[in-house]
Amino acid sequence: MQFIDTHAHLNFSDYDKDRDEIIASAFKNGVKYIINVGTDLNTSKESISLSKKYDRIFATVGWHPHDAESYDENELLKLLDNKKIVAIGEIGLDYYRNLSPQNIQKEVFEKQIKIAIDKNLPIIIHDRNAHNDVLEILKKYNPKKVVFHCFSSEYSLLWKITEKGWHASFTGSVTFKKGEYYSIIKDIPDDRFFVETDAPFLTPKPFRGKRNRPEYVRFIIETIAEIKQKTPNEIAGITTQNAEKFFLLTKKLD
Numbered sequence: 001m002q003f004i005d006t007h008a009h010l011n012f013s014d015y016d017k018d019r020d021e022i023i024a025s026a027f028k029n030g031v032k033y034i035i036n037v038g039t040d041l042n043t044s045k046e047s048i049s050l051s052k053k054y055d056r057i058f059a060t061v062g063w064h065p066h067d068a069e070s071y072d073e074n075e076l077l078k079l080l081d082n083k084k085i086v087a088i089g090e091i092g093l094d095y096y097r098n099l100s101p102q103n104i105q106k107e108v109f110e111k112q113i114k115i116a117i118d119k120n121l122p123i124i125i126h127d128r129n130a131h132n133d134v135l136e137i138l139k140k141y142n143p144k145k146v147v148f149h150c151f152s153s154e155y156s157l158l159w160k161i162t163e164k165g166w167h168a169s170f171t172g173s174v175t176f177k178k179g180e181y182y183s184i185i186k187d188i189p190d191d192r193f194f195v196e197t198d199a200p201f202l203t204p205k206p207f208r209g210k211r212n213r214p215e216y217v218r219f220i221i222e223t224i225a226e227i228k229q230k231t232p233n234e235i236a237g238i239t240t241q242n243a244e245k246f247f248l249l250t251k252k253l254d
Helices: 019-028 041-053 065-070 073-079 102-119 131-141 155-162 178-187 214-228 232-247 249-253
Strands: 003-008 031-036 057-061 085-094 123-128 146-148 167-170 193-195
Touching: 003 193, 003 214, 003 232, 019 031, 019 214, 031 041, 031 214, 031 232, 041 057, 041 073, 065 085, 065 102, 073 102, 085 102, 085 131, 102 123, 102 131, 123 131, 131 155, 146 155, 155 167, 155 178, 167 178, 178 214, 193 214, 193 232, 214 232, 232 249
Parallel strands: 003 031, 031 057, 057 085, 085 123, 123 146, 146 167, 167 193
Antiparallel strands: none
């Protein structure tokens, strides 16, 4: 079984002591590709560096809402020259922690959406306690390729995004909140979702509470397969095909 971890942060300090071993283990244990996600200037640069070191790692660049006050558009545009970049993100709004003022979050979010559209890149959304504003801003610009990373267990939001042709991505949360996610996973169209670890966070059962690893995507797949009454191999195939098409991964390797 092969699968794609569509959202990880392997550049974080959690992996400083054994990063190469974690990545090697991932590729030995079913991971086809990893998308490493930037959250500000430094982490975006680190993601690009990882993608240059490993053929099967891709990068994204962007300013997370927590870091909106440090946004530098000129620096973002400079980063976009690298061919291993597959998306802008993670970007969006976070009204739970409000580490940046909401007006600045929205301003930076809109600026990055416009760049993504101009550069024909997908958008990875961080949305926490900000559904209405996130949707309002997205609908204002109507980008074609959007994925709501770490999708929450809110059924009404699912239909608002899938009717626009956008995607949801599921983390290890589905393994320890299976009941909350049951209807969402059961009903989401097969061509509208991915799987991700958000490593080092949200480690699935049976390793919950420990540091996450890209190879643990298999436990997310197994839970989704159980709910959708499919085999894990079928879900792995579906999510791999969806991610490759959405992020144009094969073209990025040409």
